[in-house]
Structures are given as C-alpha cells and as structure tokens.
Amino acid sequence: xxxxxxxxxxxxxxxxxxxxxxxxxxxxxxxxxxxxxxxxxxxxxxxxxxxxxxxxxxxxxxxxxxxxxxxxxxxxxxxxxxxxxxxxxxxxxxxxxxxxxxxxxxxxxxxxxxxxxxxxxxxxxxxxxxxxxxxxxxxxxxxxxxxxxxxxxxxxxxxxxxxxxxxxxxxxxxxxxxxxxxxxxxxxxxxxxxxxxxxxxxxxxx
Amino acid sequence: xxxxxxxxxxxxxxxxxxxxxxxxxxxxxxxxxxxxxxxxxxxxxxxxxxxxxxxxxxxxxxxxxxxxxxxxxxxxxxxxxxxxxxxxxxxxxxxxxxxxxxxxxxxxxxxxxxxxxxxxxxxxxxxxxxxxxxxxxxxxxxxxxxxxxxxxxxxxxxxxxxxxxxxxxxxxxxxxxxxxxxxxxxxxxxxxxxxxxxxxxxxxxx
Amino acid sequence: xxxxxxxxxxxxxxxxxxxxxxxxxxxxxxxxxxxxxxxxxxxxxxxxxxxxxxxxxxxxxxxxxxxxxxxxxxxxxxxxxxxxxxxxxxxxxxxxxxxxxxxxxxxxxxxxxxxxxxxxxxxxxxxxxxxxxxxxxxxxxxxxxxxxxxxxxxxxxxxxxxxxxxxxxxxxxxxxxxxxxxxxxxxxxxxxxxxxxxxxxxxxxx
Amino acid sequence: xxxxxxxxxxxxxxxxxxxxxxxxxxxxxxxxxxxxxxxxxxxxxxxxxxxxxxxxxxxxxxxxxxxxxxxxxxxxxxxxxxxxxxxxxxxxxxxxxxxxxxxxxxxxxxxxxxxxxxxxxxxxxxxxxxxxxxxxxxxxxxxxxxxxxxxxxxxxxxxxxxxxxxxxxxxxxxxxxxxxxxxxxxxxxxxxxxxxxxxxxxxxxx
DNA sequence: TATGAATGAGCGTTCATTCAT
DNA sequence: TATGAATGAACGCTCATTCAT
Numbered sequence: 032x033x034x035x036x037x038x039x040x041x042x043x044x045x046x047x048x049x050x051x052x053x054x055x056x057x058x059x060x061x062x063x064x065x066x067x068x069x070x071x072x073x074x075x076x077x078x079x080x081x082x083x084x085x086x087x088x089x090x091x092x093x094x095x096x097x098x099x100x101x102x103x104x105x106x107x108x109x110x111x112x113x114x115x116x117x118x119x120x121x122x123x124x125x126x127x128x129x130x131x132x133x134x135x136x137x138x139x140x141x142x143x144x145x146x147x148x149x150x151x152x153x154x155x156x157x158x159x160x161x162x163x164x165x166x167x168x169x170x171x172x173x174x175x176x177x178x179x180x181x182x183x184x185x186x187x188x189x190x191x192x193x194x195x196x197x198x199x200x201x202x203x204x205x206x207x208x209x210x211x212x213x214x215x216x217x218x219x220x221x222x223x224x225x226x227x228x229x230x231x232x233x234x235x236x237x
Numbered sequence: 238x239x240x241x242x243x244x245x246x247x248x249x250x251x252x253x254x255x256x257x258x259x260x261x262x263x264x265x266x267x268x269x270x271x272x273x274x275x276x277x278x279x280x281x282x283x284x285x286x287x288x289x290x291x292x293x294x295x296x297x298x299x300x301x302x303x304x305x306x307x308x309x310x311x312x313x314x315x316x317x318x319x320x321x322x323x324x325x326x327x328x329x330x331x332x333x334x335x336x337x338x339x340x341x342x343x344x345x346x347x348x349x350x351x352x353x354x355x356x357x358x359x360x361x362x363x364x365x366x367x368x369x370x371x372x373x374x375x376x377x378x379x380x381x382x383x384x385x386x387x388x389x390x391x392x393x394x395x396x397x398x399x400x401x402x403x404x405x406x407x408x409x410x411x412x413x414x415x416x417x418x419x420x421x422x423x424x425x426x427x428x429x430x431x432x433x434x435x436x437x438x439x440x441x442x443x
Numbered sequence: 444x445x446x447x448x449x450x451x452x453x454x455x456x457x458x459x460x461x462x463x464x465x466x467x468x469x470x471x472x473x474x475x476x477x478x479x480x481x482x483x484x485x486x487x488x489x490x491x492x493x494x495x496x497x498x499x500x501x502x503x504x505x506x507x508x509x510x511x512x513x514x515x516x517x518x519x520x521x522x523x524x525x526x527x528x529x530x531x532x533x534x535x536x537x538x539x540x541x542x543x544x545x546x547x548x549x550x551x552x553x554x555x556x557x558x559x560x561x562x563x564x565x566x567x568x569x570x571x572x573x574x575x576x577x578x579x580x581x582x583x584x585x586x587x588x589x590x591x592x593x594x595x596x597x598x599x600x601x602x603x604x605x606x607x608x609x610x611x612x613x614x615x616x617x618x619x620x621x622x623x624x625x626x627x628x629x630x631x632x633x634x635x636x637x638x639x640x641x642x643x644x645x646x647x648x649x
Numbered sequence: 650x651x652x653x654x655x656x657x658x659x660x661x662x663x664x665x666x667x668x669x670x671x672x673x674x675x676x677x678x679x680x681x682x683x684x685x686x687x688x689x690x691x692x693x694x695x696x697x698x699x700x701x702x703x704x705x706x707x708x709x710x711x712x713x714x715x716x717x718x719x720x721x722x723x724x725x726x727x728x729x730x731x732x733x734x735x736x737x738x739x740x741x742x743x744x745x746x747x748x749x750x751x752x753x754x755x756x757x758x759x760x761x762x763x764x765x766x767x768x769x770x771x772x773x774x775x776x777x778x779x780x781x782x783x784x785x786x787x788x789x790x791x792x793x794x795x796x797x798x799x800x801x802x803x804x805x806x807x808x809x810x811x812x813x814x815x816x817x818x819x820x821x822x823x824x825x826x827x828x829x830x831x832x833x834x835x836x837x838x839x840x841x842x843x844x845x846x847x848x849x850x851x852x853x854x855x
Numbered sequence: 856t857a858t859g860a861a862t863g864a865g866c867g868t869t870c871a872t873t874c875a876t
Numbered sequence: 877t878a879t880g881a882a883t884g885a886a887c888g889c890t891c892a893t894t895c896a897t
Binding site: 691692703711 | 865866867868869870
C-alpha cells in the first residue's frame with residue numbers, strides 16, 4: 032500500500048519492462064497456470080526452478096507458501112499501479128475511470144499469467160490466506176466502484192448501479208489475461224485504448 | 238413468456254426451471270467448482286454422490302470422463318439456448334445482440350457453477366477432449382462475432398473490431414458466474430436486462 | 444482313479460480327439476495360461492466365457508473354485524491315462540517305461556495349456572487344495588519312480604537313483620507343454636516317440 | 650577347483666559363493682517365487698525389503714522395473730557362466746556338452762529361485778521387455794543346440810534332432826530349480842554330475 | 856438363470872514433506 | 877546451501893464378491 036514518494040521517483044504504472052517476480056516464483060507461475068495449483072507437484076515446481084526438491088523447501092516452507100507469495104505479488108503490484116494511476120488522474124472522474132481501466136487492461140495483458148492466477152487460484156488458498164486476498168480483491172474492486180459512484184454523483188456518468196458495472200468492467204479486463212498474446216496482432220497498449228473506449232461507452236459517455 | 242414458436246419440443250431458452258444434469262454430475266459440478274478438478278478426489282466425488290468409490294466407477298469409466306460429461310453438458314446447453322435465442326431474434330442485428338446477451342447472462346447466472354467450470358477447467362481435459370471443447374467454445378464465440386459483424390456492416394453498430402468486442406462481451410457475461418448469487422439483491426432476469434443495456438452501449442447504440 | 448472297465452470300453456489313453464473340459468473351464472484355462480491366476484480377473488473370465496459376472500458366480504462359487512476345477516481335471520485326466528497306459532504295459536518294466544513316457548509326452552502336447560497350468564499354478568491354490576494337488580502330483584510321480592525301481596531291480600535298467608531320474612524325465616516331458624505347437628513341424632506322436640527313445644537312453648538301454 | 654585360466658577378473662562359473670543380487674532384488678525374488686508377479690503386491694515387496702512403499706519407488710520406478718531387473722540379472726548371470734564354461738571346454742564337443750550341462754545344473758540348483766523366475770514370469774513382462782528376454786533365452790538355447798549340432802557332425806553324438814534334444818535337456822535342467830533343496834540329500838555338485846551323465850546318455854554316448 | 860448396481864478391500868503409484876549428510 | 881533417501885497419507889482405479897430384481 033506504499034506508493035513510493037521518495038527520491039527514487041513515483042512508480043511508473045505503465046512501465047512493465049522489468050519482471051516483477053524472482054525467478055523461482057516466475058517458473059512457479061508458469062506451472063500453476065498450465066496445470067493449476069493442485070495439478071502441479073512440488074517436484075514439478077522444483078524441476079521448473081532448476082532446483083532439487085529439498086532445495087525448493089529451503090526457499091519456501093511449503094507448496095502453499097509459494098502460491099501465497101505469487102498471489103501476494105500479483106495483488107500488491109496491481110494495487111500499487113492502481114494507486115499510481117489514481118494519483119495521476121486527480122479529481123476528474125472520467126479521467127480516473129480512463130486511467131483505471133487503462134491500468135487494469137495493461138496489467139492483465141503484460142502480467143497475464145500472474146493476473147490469471149490471482150483470479151483462478153483463490154479457492155486453492157487456505158482459509159486465512161483466502162480471506163486476506165478476498166479483502167485485497169474487494170479493496171481493489173472498491174477503487175473502481177468509488178470512481179463510478181463519484182462520476183454518477185457528479186452526473187459525469189450515466190450509471191444506475193456502480194457496483195454492478197464495476198464487476199462487469201473488471202471481469203471484462205480480467206478476461207484479457209485469458210486470450211492476450213504478446214505476439215498477437217494487438218499490442219497491450221492498443222487493447223488498453225480499446226477498453227478505455229468500452230468503459231466510456233459503458234458509463235454512457237462514449 | 239413462452240417463446241416456443243414451433244411444434245412441441247422447441248427449447249424455451251429462458252426457462253431454467255429444470256436442472257439440466259443427472260444427480261451424479263450435479264454433485265460433481267459442486268465439488269469441482271469448490272476445489273477444482275485436480276483438487277477433487279474420486280473419493281470426494283463418490284461421497285458427494287452418495288456412492289461408494291467403485292459405485293462411481295460403475296457409472297463412469299474414469300474421473301476424467303466425469304468432467305468431460307460435465308463440460309459436454311455445459312457447452313451443449315449453452316449452444317442450444319443460444320441457437321434458440323438466435324432463431325427468435327430473426328434478422329435484426331440489434332435484436333440478435335440483445336437476445337444473445339440476455340441468453341448468455343441468464344445462463345451464467347442460472348447455471349453459474351456449470352458455466353464456471355466450462356471456462357475454468359478446460360486445461361484439465363486431456364488433449365483430445367480439450368480440442369473438442371476449444372472448438373465448441375470458438376463456435377459459440379463466433380455466433381456473437383457474426384452478430385457484431387453483421388450489425389457493423391448494416392451500420393446498426395459502431396464497432397471497429399467485432400472479435401475484440403465479442404471477447405469483451407463474453408468475458409463480461411462469463412464473469413457473472415463468479416459473483417452471482419440466487420439469494421442476492423439482483424435476480425438473473427434483472428442482471429440480464431442490465432447486461433443487455435451494457436451491450437447496447439458497447440456497440441455505440443445505448 | 445476309476446479306469447473304466449464296463450461295456451463302454453477301456454479308456455483309450457492315446458485318444459485326445461475329445462476336449463476334456465466344459466466350455467467355461469476351457470476359456471478359463473486359456474486366460475490363466477496367458478496371464479496367470481492372479482493376472483486374470485473374474486471379469487476377464489466371465490467375458491472369455493461369454494457370461495456376465497454374476498453368471499460366472501452362478502456356475503462357480505469363487506474364482507479359486509475355478510482354478511481348482513481346472514487343476515482337478517488336469518490331474519485326473521493324466522492319472523486316468525497313466526493308469527490305462529500302465530494296464531496296457533503289464534509287467535514288463537521297459538514296456539511300462541515306454542508307455543508311461545509316451546503317455547506323458549502325448550498329454551503335455553495335446554493338453555499343453557491344461558498341463559502347463561497344473562505345473563504352474565500350484566502356488567496359487569489355497570493351502571488345502573494345494574496339499575491335495577501336491578499329493579496327486581506325488582502319486583503321479585511315484586508311478587514312474589516305481590517303474591524305474593522295478594526295472595533297476597530286474598537289471599532291465601541301469602539306474603542309480605530312480606527318484607532323481609524320474610524327476611528328470613517328468614520335467615523333460617512337462618517342458619513339452621511350453622514349446623509344443625499343434626501347427627509346428629513335429630506331431631505329438633512324433634515327439635512322443637522321440638521322448639520314448641530319450642527315456643530308453645536315460646535308463647541305459649537306448 | 651579354481652578354473653581361472655586368465656588374468657584376475659575371469660569368472661569362475663562354478664563358484665556360487667557370492668550372492669549375485671542386491672538385497673532389494675533378493676527379497677523381491679523370494680516374494681515373486683512364492684506368489685508370482687501378479688500375486689505379489691508392491692506393499693509386500695517393500696515390506697520384504699524393509700522399506701516403506703515410497704522408499705521402494707525411490708529405487709525403482711515401477712513394480713515392472715523390479716521384475717525386469719531380476720530377470721536381467723538371471724539371464725546375464727547364466728549367460729556369463731555359460732560363456733565361461735564354453736571357453737573352458739574348448740573345441741571338444743563332448744567336453745562342451747558336459748560343462749554346459751554342469752553349468753546349467755549348478756545354476757538351477759544354486760540360483761533356484763532366480764532361475765525359476767526367469768522361466769516362469771516371462772509372460773508377466775511388458776511386450777518390449779518380453780521380446781528382449783525371449784531373444785536372450787533363444788540365444789542361450791542356441792548355445793546348446795550348436796554344441797549338439799557340432800557333436801552330431803563330428804559323429805561324437807548320435808543325435809537326430811539337435812533342437813529337439815536341446816529343449817529336452819534344458820527343461821530337464823530347468824526342472825531342478827523346482828525341487829532342489831540346499832538342505833536335501835543331494836548336493837548341487839552331485840546333481841550336476843548326475844545330469845552330465847544323463848546328457849551323455851541322451852547323446853548316445855553314456 | 857441372468858444381470859444391473861453396488862461394495863470393502865486392496866491395487867500400483869504419487870503426494871507434500873522431512874532429515875541426515 | 878544442496879541433495880540422496882526416506883515416509884505417512886492419499887491418489888485414481890480395480891479387485892473378488894454380492895444381491896435385489
């Protein structure tokens with residue numbers, strides 16, 4: 032929840048040039064996406080990471096801890112980027128919506144595997160971790176609801192049920208992670224622009 | 238609201254009063270949704286069905302065959318309802334869009350678990366079954382793409398990239414299965430109406 | 444142990460024209476030879492016999508009872524043929540040896556599967572049945588030992604250890620069931636003649 | 650009775666003082682002989698080896714791999730001993746026959762369980778492994794056929810059908826593994842001598 | 856007789872995890 | 877740090893057998 036304000040500079044929420052995960056988690060994400068949490072064995076995780084099985088357990092206390100780490104990274108990265116986009120938008124509801132959707136779309140395109148896991152493997156978490164992530168997800172969702180609510184109150188948007196529309200917008204963006212391909216015809220940036228247009232239309236101002 | 242137009246036997250695509258699954262598959266859907274395919278043991282499936290483990294294997298040759306049966310039912314039911322909706326719409330692109338979205342939304346609300354599985358457990362299928370279901374999913378997707386294309390050509394819609402928008406619409410509707418609750422404040426019918434409005438706006442005619 | 448003496452005539456111990464097993468046991472022998480007792484399931488037995496599984500259990504109380512029946516048939520048939528051959532031989536030790544070996548060789552060629560089982564699946568029998576068959580096998584073996592002993596005492600044979608030689612002769616003949624083929628170059632009759640010669644040589648009178 | 654003729658490293662084919670199997674395979678042989686491959690469970694194998702079930706699978710990838718390893722050892726040991734015996738015999742056909750039979754008899758007595766398995770569980774092997782072992786068995790059989798053929802051509806033996814007689818000799822020796830007991834009245838060496846005599850008689854020179 | 860439906864026990868195998876080295 | 881060796885528990889599945897019909 033720390034949006035850096037120090038000399039190193041504000042986070043550029045549009046920059047996905049650096050990978051956000053340590054190598055071990057990177058390969059774990061790959062495996063989890065391909066076969067699911069329960070469909071991935073610790074041996075497979077170790078092999079994918081180039082480690083022996085006990086080597087894996089040196090870095091993480093359990094298989095569960097690995098997916099928790101993955102999902103923590105996912106939620107944290109999305110949250111920080113969302114906060115940065117929000118900060119850039121200022122008080123304008125329409126601008127906030129545009130940047131929020133752009134942020135969501137970029138994230139689900141550039142971090143498609145991570146994003147996919149975050150929405151898929153919630154059920155695989157132990158109850159405690161699950162509750163934490165549901166809270167984080169709700170917090171993230173409310174960011175958008177608040178934007179829609181604000182826009183509706185300001186008559187900037189024609190939106191009857193902000194919560195309902197927020198869910199529609201979010202799942203729409205989440206879907207990107209299921210079909211986006213970095214080698215496909217559409218760049219992440221182009222997709223994000225399209226989705227911003229979709230969002231404008233959905234709030235009745237397209 | 239009986240939309241049957243032909244002789245007895247036509248499907249009323251808005252009628253979800255009857256369950257579409259035999260009891261054994263019904264309980265399997267429940268388990269698979271809760272823990273995923275790989276997270277559900279055959280013993281759990283048998284227990285949920287009120288059977289012993291060999292009893293389960295009397296009815297299905299393998300665990301895999303169970304999820305294939307489930308996904309077959311899902312795709313087939315959605316396809317038949319979609320075709321019926323399409324038939325009701327006739328040649329009007331806007332009407333076709335409205336009924337298609339209504340159909341999708343109703344299905345993902347009323348059959349939320351079945352629909353959720355169909356989009357979640359594709360990766361758990363063996364290659365052959367997977368290919369079959371990818372083909373069915375693509376066929377289903379093209380139904381909507383064609384509507385959007387037609388509307389665009391007729392200038393009924395303002396849509397630049399029908400395939401792209403179709404994916405957005407579909408994932409939007411698919412998302413319903415993740416949060417809809419039959420005991421929640423919104424009925425499936427109400428949600429479907431909202432989503433039809435969303436669709437109209439997304440094609441620039443809302 | 445009954446060597447028929449009635450009007451139907453003495454058993455022709457060289458005649459293998461009729462199958463000695465009811466069809467169900469016939470197909471069971473086939474399966475047991477191919478995969479062994481423990482490698483053959485009751486389902487496989489039922490299928491091979493053209494029966495349903497409960498149908499199998501109508502005829503036999505258990506899988507074990509089936510192999511017991513098979514082995515009973517094997518031992519009984521060999522015993523009866525051996526007794527008939529013996530009766531034909533009369534008091535001449537050399538003639539008794541010749542006919543005994545001819546009998547063994549013919550049996551292991553013409554009834555190769557049955558004979559193979561009888562020597563292979565003894566270990567699969569329950570203790571009680573196992574003891575019975577070991578006794579029958581020993582009785583059968585003593586038939587030959589007695590012939591050798593008699594011949595040795597009469598100086599018809601040059602045999603130091605009749606029991607030892609009997610085992611050699613018997614396993615030699617038993618081996619026929621492992622490689623004999625009814626479509627091969629050697630007929631059962633020809634093989635039997637060769638083995639009679641082998642036996643004569645082994646008793647030092649070839 | 651050290652027959653080594655070359656530099657250190659030549660196998661003494663009459664020396665059975667050392668066990669030829671690692672302990673795990675040793676106990677597996679025991680179990681397989683007692684109950685057959687299909688009648689022996691992996692749990693029984695593990696228990697006999699003093700391991701837990703996964704411990705067994707740490708050393709071997711499957712139950713099948715265990716019996717393959719056993720049969721490989723059996724065939725290889727017999728082959729090496731046979732070759733050494735052959736080398737010792739030189740060009741003399743009768744001497745080759747004598748040593749070959751001595752070698753077979755000693756092997757089937759001293760390695761009775763291993764030898765018993767090699768001739769019993771061929772059918773339990775998967776097709777690929779089965780073909781390999783059939784080839785090895787045929788190669789082993791041809792060793793003796795060639796000796797008989799050579800002796801027949803040299804008029805050292807009176808043998809009409811070398812292949813036929815080879816089978817008789819081999820099954821005769823194989824039979825030893827079924828009744829030999831190290832605590833019985835006959836030593837392996839004594840039995841081997843008897844069987845050499847049998848062989849001499851069978852080739853018409855006893 | 857024959858079978859559809861079922862089951863307790865056990866199969867071969869793999870799981871996540873541990874620990875001495 | 878890293879690994880070879882191990883394990884209790886559970887996996888998907890099949891076994892021989894039964895019984896109502």
